[in-house]
Amino acid sequence: MDFLNRYKFWIIGGIILVVLIIIYNTMLKKRNKVKTAFSSLDVMLKKRYDLMPNLVSMVQKYMMHESELLIKLTELREKAQNTNSIDESIELNNQIDDTIKKLNISVEGYPDLKSNQNFLHMQAVLNDVEEQISAARRTYNSHVESYNTFIGMIPMNLFALIFRFKQYKLFEIAETERESKIWM
Amino acid sequence: MDVNIKNQYDFEKYYRNEYNEVITNYYELIKVKRLLAIIFRIIFSIILSVISVMLINTFCTKTMLNNYYSIILTIYFVIIFFATIFSIKKALNDIMFDLSEQIIKDMIAFISNNNANEVMYEPKMRVSKDSLNKMELFNLDVVKYSGKNYIKAQYNKNNMVFSDMQIYIFDTIETKKEIYREGKKYIRTTRKKKKRIIFKGLYIGATLNKKNTNHIYLIPNNLNDTVLQSKIMNYISFHGVPINLENLDFSKKYKVFCDDEVQARYILSLSLMERINKLDELYKEKKYIVFKEGKRFAICIEGISIEDIKKIRLPIFRSESKEYEQLNKIFSKINGLFEIYHILDLGNELYTKYMNQPTNNIKENNS
Numbered sequence: 001m002d003f004l005n006r007y008k009f010w011i012i013g014g015i016i017l018v019v020l021i022i023i024y025n026t027m028l029k030k031r032n033k034v035k036t037a038f039s040s041l042d043v044m045l046k047k048r049y050d051l052m053p054n055l056v057s058m059v060q061k062y063m064m065h066e067s068e069l070l071i072k073l074t075e076l077r078e079k080a081q082n083t084n085s086i087d088e089s090i091e092l093n094n095q096i097d098d099t100i101k102k103l104n105i106s107v108e109g110y111p112d113l114k115s116n117q118n119f120l121h122m123q124a125v126l127n128d129v130e131e132q133i134s135a136a137r138r139t140y141n142s143h144v145e146s147y148n149t150f151i152g153m154i155p156m157n158l159f160a161l162i163f164r165f166k167q168y169k170l171f172e173i174a175e176t177e178r179e180s181k182i183w184m
Numbered sequence: 185m186d187v188n189i190k191n192q193y194d195f196e197k198y199y200r201n202e203y204n205e206v207i208t209n210y211y212e213l214i215k216v217k218r219l220l221a222i223i224f225r226i227i228f229s230i231i232l233s234v235i236s237v238m239l240i241n242t243f244c245t246k247t248m249l250n251n252y253y254s255i256i257l258t259i260y261f262v263i264i265f266f267a268t269i270f271s272i273k274k275a276l277n278d279i280m281f282d283l284s285e286q287i288i289k290d291m292i293a294f295i296s297n298n299n300a301n302e303v304m305y306e307p308k309m310r311v312s313k314d315s316l317n318k319m320e321l322f323n324l325d326v327v328k329y330s331g332k333n334y335i336k337a338q339y340n341k342n343n344m345v346f347s348d349m350q351i352y353i354f355d356t357i358e359t360k361k362e363i364y365r366e367g368k369k370y371i372r373t374t375r376k377k378k379k380r381i382i383f384k385g386l387y388i389g390a391t392l393n394k395k396n397t398n399h400i401y402l403i404p405n406n407l408n409d410t411v412l413q414s415k416i417m418n419y420i421s422f423h424g425v426p427i428n429l430e431n432l433d434f435s436k437k438y439k440v441f442c443d444d445e446v447q448a449r450y451i452l453s454l455s456l457m458e459r460i461n462k463l464d465e466l467y468k469e470k471k472y473i474v475f476k477e478g479k480r481f482a483i484c485i486e487g488i489s490i491e492d493i494k495k496i497r498l499p500i501f502r503s504e505s506k507e508y509e510q511l512n513k514i515f516s517k518i519n520g521l522f523e524i525y526h527i528l529d530l531g532n533e534l535y536t537k538y539m540n541q542p543t544n545n546i547k548e549n550n551s
Contacts, residue, residue, distance in 0.1 A: 134449075
């Protein structure tokens with residue numbers, strides 16, 4: 001008892017320190033998981049960036065009236081490729097999704113293009129990449145959700161503020177829309 | 185050409201136009217077999233009766249039995265008569281059972297749009313140890329397996345394998361008994377091995393439309409047997425980690441283990457999870473699913489078997505209405521197995537149609 005009385009502040013301090021270390025390590029682990037998930041997503045997105053010039057050069061011969069859409073797609077691709085911010089990348093990729101969706105709708109008006117075997121191949125490849133992006137996005141979102149919930153809870157939100165752990169943005173997209181997207 | 189799932193109307197048309205005649209031929213073929221089975225059994229019982237009477241007379245048992253002789257002999261002949269009838273019935277049933285095997289093969293050929301000789305059906309064969317080992321769903325170092333009714337057929341350019349399978353382990357039950365000998369106390373320990381079935385159902389192997397680069401295991405959440413769970417899960421956790429997926433209904437039913445989370449989500453897309461939920465509505469029993477490296481995929485469904493389908497026999501003496509009814513039952517059951525392929529949308533080549541074809545070939549085709 002004498003020992004406990006003498007060192008009680010040290011013991012309490014030690015316990016607090018251990019709790020702090022555990023919280024910090026958990027936050028760090030969760031943040032690293034988010035970063036790893038984003039890097040896998042980034043790999044998939046890069047695959048899509050690589051396919052986009054081929055897509056644009058293939059369809060521009062047929063879709064003369066959609067040049068504005070194609071230019072927008074090229075610009076968005078360049079911006080997305082050069083950005084280092086996760087949030088900006090998410091925003092730009094959402095715009096790319098939107099533009100590709102519009103392009104798909106426009107393709108319906110070009111039967112020659114629709115029946116072109118090379119274009120069909122391109123669509124098939126792109127579709128597979130889209131599926132991979134969707135999988136990577138779901139993984140990223142699940143880790144972001146877990147991380148954001150953890151650092152949002154009391155008292156972790158205080159420690160997050162002290163250790164400068166910021167919340168990440170979800171890569172939000174209507175999954176139902178993605179799943180129902182049919183190219184051919 | 186893609187094969188669509190057949191329906192009752194297709195089968196009725198097939199039966200009226202072609203299969204009725206095939207069945208007539210089958211009945212013609214088994215006519216001789218049936219006749220031989222009946223004659224052989226009748227002759228055998230007559231010979232047995234004659235020999236018995238001769239033996240009774242030879243050993244003078246007639247005088248020993250006195251007044252009971254005629255009663256005992258009558259009872260004996262009645263027993264012989266019923267035994268002969270029972271034996272004939274069993275022989276005829278066995279012949280119809282063999283016919284059921286042929287009918288199952290024909291049905292598979294019809295449903296999968298193949299010729300009967302293109303379908304492999306081996307009633308006594310099981311899934312090879314090598315291929316089961318490759319799927320790594322059950323740890324064959326721990327469990328044993330048996331199986332029968334191996335079927336292999338090509339369906340929509342996809343090699344499908346069906347087989348009845350039983351996975352079991354031997355529990356060792358130890359009992360201790362106190363024994364007193366010469367005033368000393370001894371403990372005698374006896375060990376007995378008891379067979380415990382872990383899984384009894386149908387194994388289905390097929391090819392998935394997506395290429396997988398790691399192993400994904402789907403294990404039912406409602407496994408009550410803790411030994412079973414640990415035996416399977418220990419093995420699986422060695423390969424991967426459990427992940428939570430977005431579909432709540434699906435997550436309630438399955439635990440998912442994988443090496444790579446992104447790959448698992450790529451294979452288990454939201455739509456595939458929905459389709460597996462749909463399959464659960466159709467077959468409510470436990471299911472073990474594995475997606476292996478490459479495109480191989482296997483599903484083990486508890487509670488259904490080809491052996492049960494074989495038990496649906498045609499009438500011994502031909503009656504078209506009864507025969508159609510029985511054939512329809514067999515057709516529905518086998519068609520249900522192929523429906524799994526369609527529910528899981530394994531035939532969807534939307535993404536893979538040109539995937540494995542070099543671009544040059546496509547250009548040539550196009551020109």
